[in-house]
Amino acid sequence: MTITAERSIRPERVARGADTQGEPQGWLGLAFILPSLLFILLLFLIPLAMTVWMSFHHWPLLGRIRFAGLANYAELIEDVQFWRALGFTALYTVLVTAAIMAVALPLALLVDRPLRAAGFFRTIYFMPVVIGFGAASTLWMWLLNPDSGVFAQLLRGIGLIDSAPRPLESFWPALGVIILMVVWKTAGFTMVILLTGLQSIPDDLTEAARIDGAGPWARFRRITLPLMRNSILLALVLNVTSSMLAFDQFFIITQGGPSNSTISAVFSIYLASFSSYRLGYGAAMSFALLVVLVAISSIQLTFMRRRPEDG
Amino acid sequence: MLKITGALAAVTLLATTALAGATEATLWVRTSSAAVLEGLAERYNAARPDKVTVTAITAEQMVPKLGAALAGGTPPDGAVLDLIYLPTFAANEGLEDITDFVKSRPYAEAMSPSHIRLATYEDRIYGVPALPDASIIAYNTDLFEKAGLDPAKAPASLNEIAESAKKIAALGNETYGFYFVANSGSWLIYDFLPHLWAADADILSEDGREATVDTPAMRETIAAYRDMWKAGAIHPTSRSGNGNNAVEAFASGKVGILMTGSYIVNLLDSKYPDVKFQVAPIPGPTGGASSFAGGDTLALMAGVDEEKKRVLLDFVDFYMEPENQVYATKESGMPARTDLAKEAYASFDPRNLVAYDVLAQAHTPYTFASDELFVSRTGPFVNLIQGAIFGEDVDGAIATAQGEFTRILERTNP
Numbered sequence: 200m201t202i203t204a205e206r207s208i209r210p211e212r213v214a215r216g217a218d219t220q221g222e223p224q225g226w227l228g229l230a231f232i233l234p235s236l237l238f239i240l241l242l243f244l245i246p247l248a249m250t251v252w253m254s255f256h257h258w259p260l261l262g263r264i265r266f267a268g269l270a271n272y273a274e275l276i277e278d279v280q281f282w283r284a285l286g287f288t289a290l291y292t293v294l295v296t297a298a299i300m301a302v303a304l305p306l307a308l309l310v311d312r313p314l315r316a317a318g319f320f321r322t323i324y325f326m327p328v329v330i331g332f333g334a335a336s337t338l339w340m341w342l343l344n345p346d347s348g349v350f351a352q353l354l355r356g357i358g359l360i361d362s363a364p365r366p367l368e369s370f371w372p373a374l375g376v377i378i379l380m381v382v383w384k385t386a387g388f389t390m391v392i393l394l395t396g397l398q399s400i401p402d403d404l405t406e407a408a409r410i411d412g413a414g415p416w417a418r419f420r421r422i423t424l425p426l427m428r429n430s431i432l433l434a435l436v437l438n439v440t441s442s443m444l445a446f447d448q449f450f451i452i453t454q455g456g457p458s459n460s461t462i463s464a465v466f467s468i469y470l471a472s473f474s475s476y477r478l479g480y481g482a483a484m485s486f487a488l489l490v491v492l493v494a495i496s497s498i499q500l501t502f503m504r505r506r507p508e509d510g
Numbered sequence: 511m512l513k514i515t516g517a518l519a520a521v522t523l524l525a526t527t528a529l530a531g532a533t534e535a536t537l538w539v540r541t542s543s544a545a546v547l548e549g550l551a552e553r554y555n556a557a558r559p560d561k562v563t564v565t566a567i568t569a570e571q572m573v574p575k576l577g578a579a580l581a582g583g584t585p586p587d588g589a590v591l592d593l594i595y596l597p598t599f600a601a602n603e604g605l606e607d608i609t610d611f612v613k614s615r616p617y618a619e620a621m622s623p624s625h626i627r628l629a630t631y632e633d634r635i636y637g638v639p640a641l642p643d644a645s646i647i648a649y650n651t652d653l654f655e656k657a658g659l660d661p662a663k664a665p666a667s668l669n670e671i672a673e674s675a676k677k678i679a680a681l682g683n684e685t686y687g688f689y690f691v692a693n694s695g696s697w698l699i700y701d702f703l704p705h706l707w708a709a710d711a712d713i714l715s716e717d718g719r720e721a722t723v724d725t726p727a728m729r730e731t732i733a734a735y736r737d738m739w740k741a742g743a744i745h746p747t748s749r750s751g752n753g754n755n756a757v758e759a760f761a762s763g764k765v766g767i768l769m770t771g772s773y774i775v776n777l778l779d780s781k782y783p784d785v786k787f788q789v790a791p792i793p794g795p796t797g798g799a800s801s802f803a804g805g806d807t808l809a810l811m812a813g814v815d816e817e818k819k820r821v822l823l824d825f826v827d828f829y830m831e832p833e834n835q836v837y838a839t840k841e842s843g844m845p846a847r848t849d850l851a852k853e854a855y856a857s858f859d860p861r862n863l864v865a866y867d868v869l870a871q872a873h874t875p876y877t878f879a880s881d882e883l884f885v886s887r888t889g890p891f892v893n894l895i896q897g898a899i900f901g902e903d904v905d906g907a908i909a910t911a912q913g914e915f916t917r918i919l920e921r922t923n924p
Contacts, residue, residue, distance in 0.1 A: 261602035
């Protein structure tokens with residue numbers, strides 16, 4: 200009722216504002232958005248156009264550049280390695296996103312308390328987030344080193360195992376330690392996003408539910424989860440996008456091995472561009488990945504646009 | 511009027527000499543060689559009127575950066591490159607032809623033949639050796655004695671290496687007979703390919719345009735490695751190792767035989783003086799010996815300014831002088847000239863001579879696709895070794911490698 204009332208008032212107010220100040224000045228608005236427009240133009244649109252342009256050429260690092268038409272894209276369709284890399288990236292994305300959510304949601308619930316210690320734990324859980332991915336990967340590469348790494352020494356020290364584990368020599372253990380590292384590195388960030396959702400739930404709602412006799416599980420399922428929907432979706436979109444673009448952890452820790460089984464999509468673009476030195480083909484791969492990413496994101500965003508009360 | 515012209519000419523002459531006196535040439539160098547070349551450049555700058563400026567570039571970044579600089583029209587005047595990239599840059603018209611300079615040097619005959627071969631494209635020469643090194647094996651003489659082997663006699667074949675390795679591994683107590691770095695392409699070409707060359711086989715044809723992966727020598731070499739791996743004689747970190755721990759593992763006294771390079775002698779002498787070791791050339795499956803001629807070659811970028819060209823070639827003459835060769839040997843382990851053993855090694859560990867002697871018969875694969883074929887950790891060569899030695903399907907691994915090599919060569923051959 201109140202909402203309809205307000206909506207009917209709003210146009211009136213706007214009209215009055217226009218009367219007193221004259222026409223809204225379009226150029227002022229443009230001036231305000233100009234810096235970000237410039238950034239988008241310089242750092243996104245122009246490179247994007249160049250990528251598309253390059254993808255229509257045979258573009259070696261050394262030597263002559265030749266127009267190739269759609270040859271790069273035709274080759275891409277038959278490139279088993281690239282599709283396998285996309286498939287692996289999808290598998291990794293599903294697993295790592297599930298793992299991050301499974302860790303971050305309980306963490307968010309834990310630190311969402313009016314205690315002084317909660318702030319301390321929030322900081323602790325968030326700390327790995329501020330490390331760069333490259334640095335974190337290098338750190339873990341050494342932690343995982345079977346001869347002088349901390350993990351091997353620790354596990355042997357407490358007598359859990361006899362010989363140092365070598366997880367990077369087979370596929371599932373290698374993927375497992377990567378997921379472990381990424382969860383350690385990024386769960387804190389997802390926790391903060393979920394925390395903002397949790398804290399936006401008014402206390403009186405939970406209280407009312409409690410008075411009505413709802414237990415903790417029912418309150419979580421019927422009140423907390425539905426009202427956190429948007430922050431959960433935001434966390435999902437961000438996690439899925441960054442996982443689809445994963446590179447550092449595979450480039451540094453597994454180096455694509457064992458037998459090329461952990462090559463992510465971006466890694467395969469890197470290999471085409473900076474190992475085979477085929478910049479045109481790398482550009483075509485980048486563009487194909489962009490299309491895939493835009494498709495995934497738009498599906499997720501359609502979910503996000505739906506209001507909680509519609510669902 | 512005549513006077514004025516004369517004075518003007520004199521001034522111009524003065525100006526040009528002054529300018530020439532201050533000619534500064536830039537040289538890109540990979541990080542691992544930067545210290546030695548900076549040292550040599552300092553000595554040069556102190557001794558001559560011109561100046562050579564050295565810029566260190568991370569090894570893996572050298573090719574992309576140099577390629578981008580060439581494409582962008584802003585290359586350095588010269589670069590000290592891993593010799594294996596010379597054919598690629600020469601074939602793409604990135605390097606300056608210095609054939610006449612190289613052939614007219616008094617020390618022309620004394621330059622490492624493999625470095626000159628790699629610097630040659632279509633009968634023109636594009637580079638001179640700067641800092642060579644050669645791959646060798648190092649073995650722990652204490653462990654040899656303990657295992658009842660003769661420490662004075664180096665294993666003469668890969669099969670002998672395998673037998674010795676198994677005996678050393680049998681000593682127990684986490685002692686291993688053999689260590690090689692199996693998860694790094696640059697280590698593998700350095701330490702694995704010489705087995706094939708020692709048996710007069712090769713993985714590429716002489717001109718680098720065809721793959722010859724499936725040879726009896728390859729199969730015998732793989733069989734010997736598999737034999738050692740199955741017997742538990744190979745250090746377990748070999749499989750996933752990228753070289754970070756190799757020297758430390760050997761220095762710990764728990765490894766019998768290490769596949770390594772000439773730098774190991776001075777490195778062990780200075781950092782681990784207690785290790786008792788000997789070095790030897792890399793043998794083939796049943797005999798013979800060879801080595802990978804590695805290290806750096808100095809090349810000039812195509813279209814380099816004449817004055818800067820003069821400075822850099824003068825710098826080459828300078829570092830080839832005996833006293834500077836002694837300095838380079840002290841810093842990096844091996845002189846660029848093969849006729850200076852006495853001078854260069856007079857005050858150093860005589861074990862250095864083993865690698866030095868083998869350099870003249872050492873090989874390097876002549877290829878236009880080094881990174882894609884060999885160096886890349888996802889490339890066909892690393893996958894061949896990983897699959898054929900640690901995997902189950904030797905035939906499959908060899909067939910896959912032959913196919914991948916051929917596919918890449920068909921695309922990259924100039």
